[in-house]
Amino acid sequence: MRPLPLMLFAAGFGTRMGALTQNRPKPLIEVGGKPLIDHALAMARSAGVAKIVVNLHYLGPQIAAHLHGSDIQLSWETEQILETGGGLRAALPLLGVGPVMTLNTDAVWSGQNPLTQLLAAWDPAKMDALLLLLPCDKALGHTGHGDFLLDPDGRISRANGADAPVYLGAQILKTESLSAISEPVFSLNRLWDISIANNRAFGLIHQGGWCDVGRPEGIALAESLDV
Template sequence: MRPAPPPLMLFAAGLGTRMGPLTAARPKPMITVAGRPLIDHALSLAEEACINRIVANSHYLPEQIDAHLGPRGIPVSREYPRILETGGGLRQALPLLGGNPVLTLNTDAVWTGDNPLMQLMENWDDGQMDGLLLLLPSDAATGHTGTGDFLIDGTGRLSRARGASGAVYLGAQIIRTDDLADIQDEAFSLNLVWDRMIARNRLFGLIHNGGWCDVGRPEGIELAEALLEYRP
């Protein structure tokens, strides 16, 4: 019997400041791409992967996230009065997630090819991994600017690129949550957790079998719709 999928955390609390006026009256996950809100693209991936427990976080214009997810029975971890970043946000949501490890997925991207959540689950090795991140070479990551985030060795283990040409983290991972309790800050990035895992040689990467587009800026909408071959 196949094990039950891990719970999924959808990161939906960002301010979306790079989107300019597009987020003046709506949070970034509610921006429409290819005829659907961005967060619905993420939810479709979760549905295809048969993930039963999903939690989202919210901060900016949270009522819109609540109204969109409430009818689907998806609980929302509201971050108030300050945004908690990825690490603090995940830690706050742990009682709602109720599992370890957990999947996490950013809601400001679109994907083609293999389902990223299914790729992660199929390649997770609980015996040697504390984290498994989905990556693409920087020249294959549509909408991404700058160099890559990580170097990946022949065993799949990750180290920091530190200016070298590396692979880009795509905002999808499986991660054990044990390290979250040891960080004193209320708001913090998961980068702190990844560095601990790198030091233990237990952070791994996997190259995504397909395409990906960041929708963090207005121009990303057109790029994403071209990737999806969307014709309105």
């Protein structure tokens, strides 16, 4: 399948990183000598993604300067952070019409390219959402319970148990339902709930490793991955 446009989420305050993000945005924190956002961009390029949009708010000019000279488009959230749902909706004029991929920039991956996996499994005839997941005990740096249950056909439902798979921050979404949400600031959980209610939300288990780099201790964990 031809790669879809990609939204990289990079607007957050990174508060879980403590002093590390006092003067530097989390996407520019280095893992293995390379900023987190560059890890994400390398996967996008490897998957053949041509259109990439990055949303910016906290210390956004630093990320803009880092990306200067590239073909990446910037979606500025100047007045307030719009969260994942509001941020994606605000970026739609840059992303264009149709399904999009989204990827968080605070994780490091090993194994198969997550975007390639999603594209290979995406079936727009039956799916409005396809989320990449990993069993909770294999999700390095993750704290708390799992997020979703998978039925035999791959459809997801909400879960809150230690054994449930964890959402890894990579997905493909149809975006039409975003227009039905009136609030300017909202999470993509709202869109997932709509897709789940319509039996059109699916999950896919990542074929490889993953580490959340949301906290300082996640840096060393991520560097232990065979990337």
